[in-house]
Amino acid sequence: MQAPTREALRARPPLRFRAGRNATKADIFLWELDGVRLVVKDYAPRPRWVRATMGRAMVRREVRAYRLLQDLAGIPRFAGQVDSLAFAVEFVEGRDLSHFRPGEVSVEFFRKLLQLLESVHKAGVAQGDIHHRDVLVGPDDEPFLVDFSTAAFQQGPAGSWRRMIFQAACGSDRRAVLKLKHRHVPHSLTGAEHHELTHPPTWYRLGKRIRSLWRAGRRK
Ligand SMILES: Nc1ncnc2c1ncn2[C@@H]1O[C@H](COP(=O)(O)OP(=O)(O)O)[C@@H](O)[C@H]1O
Ligand SMILES: [Mg+2]
Numbered sequence: 001m002q003a004p005t006r007e008a009l010r011a012r013p014p015l016r017f018r019a020g021r022n023a024t025k026a027d028i029f030l031w032e033l034d035g036v037r038l039v040v041k042d043y044a045p046r047p048r049w050v051r052a053t054m055g056r057a058m059v060r061r062e063v064r065a066y067r068l069l070q071d072l073a074g075i076p077r078f079a080g081q082v083d084s085l086a087f088a089v090e091f092v093e094g095r096d097l098s099h100f101r102p103g104e105v106s107v108e109f110f111r112k113l114l115q116l117l118e119s120v121h122k123a124g125v126a127q128g129d130i131h132h133r134d135v136l137v138g139p140d141d142e143p144f145l146v147d148f149s150t151a152a153f154q155q156g157p158a159g160s161w162r163r164m165i166f167q168a169a170c171g172s173d174r175r176a177v178l179k180l181k182h183r184h185v186p187h188s189l190t191g192a193e194h195h196e197l198t199h200p201p202t203w204y205r206l207g208k209r210i211r212s213l214w215r216a217g218r219r220k
Helices: 006-011 048-068 107-122 161-184 191-198 202-219
Strands: 015-018 027-033 036-042 078-083 086-090 135-137 143-145
Touching: 006 078, 036 078, 048 078, 048 086, 107 143, 107 161, 161 191, 161 202
Parallel strands: none
Antiparallel strands: 015 027, 027 036, 036 086, 078 086, 135 143
């Protein structure tokens, strides 16, 4: 499994899977060669100012996360970087959670998803902004997590602000997954999980405000 080169992408344009949802988002391509299917996330079609700033930074961040998480089932295999603006990962056959109505996904799926999230955090990575489209229901109903463009990493000494940002991002990931669990299989939420959801910590409320400002900025 190897990422295509930029020349190969130009010579045989891949199937556009999903155009960037706004001026700052990457295009998502499906690339198929010799029976191997990859997803290519590419900022090259974005305006120059996006490429030079967040495009490169997001690719660096996401590649770093995928490299750290390569041993985990539930994280697509990393195929390599195309260049500083694009990378490729294994294509996961299946659909994301936005395609499912409440009750259509099993309780077991969410148990495994919470377990996957714990392993991701133990490996020193927080996804940072889990959305229902970032959770894929893969083959055999196994959960997969994608989109590490807003990842935070475990770094810096205990008690440092970097460490606190990482911990806050882990907490926000967990809340996001519990919310998804609540939406899809509400009866399966334990008392402790329900308490967690209804008692957000102060940093979370503050973080939510900061994130909505950041998203509003990206949407412009
Ligand atoms: N490895 C993958 N396999 C299958 N689908 C994927 C994969 N990676 C991403 N996708 C799909 O493409 C969508 C967009 O990718 P994502 O990395 O979340 O980009 P964005 O930054 O635009 O949210 C995801 O919501 C998911 O549905
Ligand atoms: Mg996403």
